[in-house]
Amino acid sequence: MSATWGNMLKLTVFGESHGAAIGGVLDGIRAGTEVDEQYIAAQMARRAPGSKLSTPRSEADAVEILSGVTNGRTNGAPLAFTIRNRNTRSGDYSQFAVTPRPSHSDYPAGVKYHGYNDFSGGGHFSGRLTAVLVAAGSIVRRELEKHGIKTGAHLIRVGNAEAERYDPQSPSLCTDTAQSILQQIKDALERGDSVGGQIECAVCGLPVGLGEPFFDSVESCLAHLLFSVPGVKGVSFGGADDAPSAFGSGFNDPLAVREGRIVALTNNAGGINGGLTNGMPIIFTVKMRPTPSIFQPQKSVDMEKMQDTVLNIKGRHDPCIALRAVPVVEACAALAIYDLILSDKNQTVL
Numbered sequence: 332m333s334a335t336w337g338n339m340l341k342l343t344v345f346g347e348s349h350g351a352a353i354g355g356v357l358d359g360i361r362a363g364t365e366v367d368e369q370y371i372a373a374q375m376a377r378r379a380p381g382s383k384l385s386t387p388r389s390e391a392d393a394v395e396i397l398s399g400v401t402n403g404r405t406n407g408a409p410l411a412f413t414i415r416n417r418n419t420r421s422g423d424y425s426q427f428a429v430t431p432r433p434s435h436s437d438y439p440a441g442v443k444y445h446g447y448n449d450f451s452g453g454g455h456f457s458g459r460l461t462a463v464l465v466a467a468g469s470i471v472r473r474e475l476e477k478h479g480i481k482t483g484a485h486l487i488r489v490g491n492a493e494a495e496r497y498d499p500q501s502p503s504l505c506t507d508t509a510q511s512i513l514q515q516i517k518d519a520l521e522r523g524d525s526v527g528g529q530i531e532c533a534v535c536g537l538p539v540g541l542g543e544p545f546f547d548s549v550e551s552c553l554a555h556l557l558f559s560v561p562g563v564k565g566v567s568f569g570g571a572d573d574a575p576s577a578f579g580s581g582f583n584d585p586l587a588v589r590e591g592r593i594v595a596l597t598n599n600a601g602g603i604n605g606g607l608t609n610g611m612p613i614i615f616t617v618k619m620r621p622t623p624s625i626f627q628p629q630k631s632v633d634m635e636k637m638q639d640t641v642l643n644i645k646g647r648h649d650p651c652i653a654l655r656a657v658p659v660v661e662a663c664a665a666l667a668i669y670d671l672i673l674s675d676k677n678q679t680v681l
Contacts, residue, residue, distance in 0.1 A: 342463075348460075435453065487529050489528040494512060497614060525622035527653065556666060568601035569600045
């Protein structure tokens with residue numbers, strides 16, 4: 332099992348949803364970087380469960396730093412941290428050893444690991460592990476902000492409800508959630524169902540030329556980390572969704588000089604040309620599936636009897652995982668951008 336990501340900045344995640352703790356090891360972050368624990372706690376609170384429209388599982392999600400920080404700043408050693416799991420109910424998941432949940436990792440993971448996988452709460456496959464991404468991302472995100480690089484995301488679609496998109500020329504980096512979107516989640520919850528969602532994210536203040544073609548393009552690095560988030564089924568940049576039906580005359584981004592600098596008059600490229608940043612805000616969207624755990628009968632199989640059956644899932648689950656994934660997407664963007672900057676010898680941003 333591979334649980335390490337990154338090039339110059341490396342993040343290793345560990346733990347299971349219902350284990351004693353989850354955590355991470357962040358290696359490669361520059362010595363002397365301030366670690367603002369209040370800022371980290373604020374970001375963790377945005378992702379934390381326990382609200383009326385999320386899983387009722389309540390976790391403090393307190394980040395305990397074990398190493399790599401001295402007097403509030405990184406000391407050059409690997410930065411290790413844990414997040415304790417204190418509100419687990421593993422008994423809710425015992426049936427899934429025999430009857431796998433549809434669209435979960437239960438069946439393929441059981442085959443891959445010969446039945447030794449931890450299926451309680453999804454084990455290592457659980458969205459619970461995204462708390463580690465938020466904690467690690469908060470550390471580098473705070474540092475990027477000090478150098479004028481800002482990241483913001485918001486839900487733009489849930490079910491049939493949509494919110495306004497960013498202005499490509501001047502993203503507001505709004506993180507508010509539209510009331511119509513919240514109502515869609517509430518309706519799904521009341522039906523014992525779930526609903527998918529789409530998140531839009533913008534990264535502003537980046538220099539021109541960040542990234543490497545072919546395999547370390549900005550899109551490649553962002554997508555690699557974003558597709559590691561449980562539930563993500565699609566990532567697109569700029570106007571990619573409209574590109575198949577567009578013509579070059581309308582899709583190209585004309586260049587102009589404004590206030591002494593070169594800018595694009597539109598941003599269909601999403602801030603990236605040839606895999607490199609072009610000075611415009613990076614704008615991308617993440618599409619997330621509905622939570623597969625729902626409180627309605629679902630068709631499954633009894634693997635011991637090798638026959639069809641009907642599964643009734645118990646436990647505590649999010650009616651819309653996209654709602655709590657907004658800070659996760661922001662954290663992934665920060666981690667990927669920080670790694671790209673460290674990997675580029677021509678960049679002096681940090």
